Amino acid sequence: MSSSTAAMVFRGCRALLSSARFTASTASSVKAAVQGPSKVSKAAAAAATSAVEKPKARTKSPASSSPRKTPERPSGILKVTPVSPALAKFLNSPEASRTEAVKKIWSYIKLHDLQNPTNKREIFCDEKLKSIFDGKDKVGFLEIGKLLSPHFAKSA
Structure with a gap:
């Protein structure tokens, strides 16, 4: 592809056509350095080699590598909150996080083989x-989160 064709394709966007690391002056000094040391001054050769070198890796400052002073508290679906009596009876715990409740419900479903064998997205509910699920006989696996919401106390 010629440069005029590239210019038409990219509509003259110089940012796309030019190299990100080189400018015209560094490109000419690199070209001169490649031709040989007899035709180039030592300063131009040094500038060309420094332009070609990779940037040095950043080292972490001692302040950023120290551990945080305050431990992070779980929030959102990881936050442990009080649950309704029905869910507390199912989980054998008066409080739980949403993720913990969903994990225990899924382990119960798998343990008792309550998934529909033909449609794995359907769950047959036992007593x-x-x-927990408002007396429904069948529940879709995407409904579990919605049906669990009323069981968790709203935090103020």
Whole structure:
């Protein structure tokens, strides 16, 4: 592809056509350095080699590598909150995080083989799950999060 064709394709956008590291002056000094030391001054050769070298790796400052002073508190779905009596009875715990509750429900479903074998997205509810899922006989796996929301206390 010639430069005029590239200019037409990119509509003259010089940022796309030029190299990110080299300017015209460094490119000419690199070209001169390649031709040989007899035709180039030592200063131009040094400038050309320094332009070609890779940037040095950054080292971490001692302040950034120290551990945080305050530990992070879990928030959102990881935050442990009080749960409804029905969910507390299912989980055997008065409080839980949303992720922990969903994990325990899925382990219960897998343990008791409550997934529909033909449609794995459907879950057949036994009496224990019906107490959590508003008495429904079948629940879609995407509904679990929605049906669990009323069981968690709203935090102020």
